[in-house]
Amino acid sequence: MAENSNINPKDELLDAVAQLDDEGDRVIELTDEETGEVTQAIVDDTFEMNGKTYVVLIVESSEEEDVGYYEIMQLVDKNGDIMLENVVGKEADILYDYYDKLCEELYGDDEESEDEQ
Numbered sequence: 001m002a003e004n005s006n007i008n009p010k011d012e013l014l015d016a017v018a019q020l021d022d023e024g025d026r027v028i029e030l031t032d033e034e035t036g037e038v039t040q041a042i043v044d045d046t047f048e049m050n051g052k053t054y055v056v057l058i059v060e061s062s063e064e065e066d067v068g069y070y071e072i073m074q075l076v077d078k079n080g081d082i083m084l085e086n087v088v089g090k091e092a093d094i095l096y097d098y099y100d101k102l103c104e105e106l107y108g109d110d111e112e113s114e115d116e117q
Contacts, residue, residue, distance in 0.1 A: 028057065028084070044070065049098055055084060056099065072099060 026043035041057035048054070053075040060068050072095055073084040087095055 030057075030059075030084075041071070046075070047099065047102060049095065054087070054095065054099075072096060 028041050028043060030039045030041055031037070032039075039059060041059045043055055044058045045056040046053060047056070054072050055075050057071045057073060058068055059071055072087060072092075074087055076083050076085055086092075
């Protein structure tokens with residue numbers, strides 16, 4: 001599977017949608033179009049699948065939660081405007097499964113390592 005995938009940060013494109021914070025992380029603000037709620041996320045990774053580029057975001061948890069979560073969005077260029085779009089439905093399920101398998105193949109199974117300790 002690794003031969004068909006390409007984990008490669010798209011620096012120029014990501015710079016159009018993210019800002020560097022004091023720690024050198026690329027931070028992006030996501031705005032819910034329905035509620036107007038703004039959430040911050042850190043750009044963790046990028047990968048390509050079927051000719052499309054996806055961005056993996058670590059979304060900050062709310063004050064009530066201790067754990068954040070990751071979200072995958074598609075990086076698109078619409079007439080020169082770089083945007084992130086949600087991936088939904090069956091396409092999202094396939095995408096998350098693919099990314100989980102890609103990470104497991106490249107980095108190993110962290111859960112298995114934690115269980116052994």
